[in-house]
Amino acid sequence: xxxxxxxxxxxQNQQGKVAHMPIWIFQGGKDTRPTPAFTAxxxxxxxxxxxxxxxxxxxxLGHVVWNRAYAESDYFTWMLSKSKANLHAxxxxxxxDKSKGRYVKLMLAEGFLAYQWQKDGVTVSGANANTYTATxxxxxxxxxxxxxxxxxxxxxxxxxxxxxxxxVTTTALAANTAARTSSPSDAELVTAxxxxxxxxxxxxxxxxxxxxxxxxxxxxxxxxxxxxxVDQLGREVYAAVLxxxxxxxxxxxxxxxxxxxxxxxxxxxxxxxxxxxxxMLREGTD
Numbered sequence: 001x002x003x004x005x006x007x008x009x010x011x012q013n014q015q016g017k018v019a020h021m022p023i024w025i026f027q028g029g030k031d032t033r034p035t036p037a038f039t040a041x042x043x044x045x046x047x048x049x050x051x052x053x054x055x056x057x058x059x060x061l062g063h064v065v066w067n068r069a070y071a072e073s074d075y076f077t078w079m080l081s082k083s084k085a086n087l088h089a090x091x092x093x094x095x096x097d098k099s100k101g102r103y104v105k106l107m108l109a110e111g112f113l114a115y116q117w118q119k120d121g122v123t124v125s126g127a128n129a130n131t132y133t134a135t136x137x138x139x140x141x142x143x144x145x146x147x148x149x150x151x152x153x154x155x156x157x158x159x160x161x162x163x164x165x166x167x168v169t170t171t172a173l174a175a176n177t178a179a180r181t182s183s184p185s186d187a188e189l190v191t192a193x194x195x196x197x198x199x200x201x202x203x204x205x206x207x208x209x210x211x212x213x214x215x216x217x218x219x220x221x222x223x224x225x226x227x228x229x230v231d232q233l234g235r236e237v238y239a240a241v242l243x244x245x246x247x248x249x250x251x252x253x254x255x256x257x258x259x260x261x262x263x264x265x266x267x268x269x270x271x272x273x274x275x276x277x278x279x280m281l282r283e284g285t286d
Contacts, residue, residue, distance in 0.1 A: 001026045002063050004034050006042055015049035020088035020107040022232070023051055024078065026069045029059035047278065050090040050105070052232040054078075054262045055280060057207075073283075074260065084109050087142060087160045092265050094234035096137060096167040097274050104134040104165045112144035114151050118159075134165045163234060168274045203266055207280040210259035214252045215268075228267040229255065229279070237264070 003025070009015055023046060027039040036057060043053050058068055069075060090105035108115065110130040117127035119138045134140055139162045145151035200218045215227070225247060229238040238255050261283040268275045 001066050001069055002028060002031060002034065003039070003042075006045075010045055015045065015051075017110065019046070019050040019090070020109060021051070022054075022082045022086075022088075024054040024056070026056045026065045027058070028061035028063055028065045029057055030062040031065075033063070047091065050088075050107075052088070052092040052263060054232065056261070085143070085158055085160050087140070087163050089163060089234050092230070092232055092234060092263075093276075094163060094165050094230070095267065095274070096134065096165060098167070100274075105131060106134060106140055106142065106163060107131045108142055108144055108160070112146055112157075113149045114145040114156075115142060116144075116156070117142045137165050137167045139164050168269055201268065201275075203277050203279060206277075207282050209261075209282050210255040210257060213255060213279065213281070214250050216250050217247050224270070226267075226269045227253070228269075229253070229259075230265050230267065232263060 009018060025039060025043060027034070027036055029036055039055075043055050046053050056065075056069065056072070058065055061068060072078075085108075088107040090107060093102075094104055096103055106117075108130045112130070115128050115130055117124045117132045118141050119134075119136075121139075124132070130144070132140070132142065141160045141162045143156050143159045145156050147155040202216045202218070204214055204216060205212060224241050224243040227238075227240050227242060228236055230236050237259055238253065240253075242251065259281060261281050264279045264281060266277040266279050268277075
């Protein structure tokens with residue numbers, strides 16, 4: 001809250017050691033120490049290090065933001081939902097894109113005596129570090145021990161909540177097939193593989209609200225496009241497959257009215273190409 005320093009995290013090159021920590025930053029728009037520009041730089045640097053940051057900017061406040069922060073409807077439930085047992089997905093990404101060599105890096109805090117990882121309920125042999133890179137889709141979880149480097153079952157901490165890792169090629173082809181009445185031809189599959197230049201878009205307003213967010217298509221070709229919005233825990237809050245006229249001009253996104261304010265990742269996939277945008281949503285729907 002109104003933090004005037006980064007605690008030397010970046011000067012000491014420690015950002016990779018704190019990237020797994022859930023962060024909610026509060027900033028007054030009229031504050032001069034720190035300024036909104038200073039805090040925006042901190043948010044950007046943390047995101048580059050793989051952190052997922054929730055950012056609340058109160059345009060009408062100066063340095064004293066804490067009363068407004070404490071009054072946020074989910075402030076205390078958000079705090080109480082956080083635990084060292086929770087897995088962190090680097091940059092909030094839970095989607096494998098092999099065409100770009102992009103995999104899913106999962107993290108726990110470092111410094112515990114032992115770690116164990118499972119995929120689909122089966123222990124991963126040799127996975128005993130605080131990070132694990134998932135190269136295949138599946139449901140992953142992990143745990144650690146504070147008590148022993150060779151823990152008994154009773155000496156392990158509880159398992160993390162599961163994180164589901166998906167793969168963009170599978171998702172894109174499934175979306176492509178669902179949008180057609182027959183299987184894609186060989187020519188269509190070639191088009192999907194070469195779709196790197198098919199679409200371009202922008203998202204606005206950003207920051208926005210659940211009721212105001214739109215995509216502006218500047219080129220999307222003819223193939224269907226899958227649009228997903230996921231929260232900081234990788235949970236999907238919106239999904240749609242768009243085609244035809246829906247890929248022309250501006251397209252409002254019908255997000256659920258229950259969508260909360262915070263940082264999200266917009267994932268747009270067409271064929272084997274995928275683009276991501278960070279989206280900040282404010283509370284409210286208008």
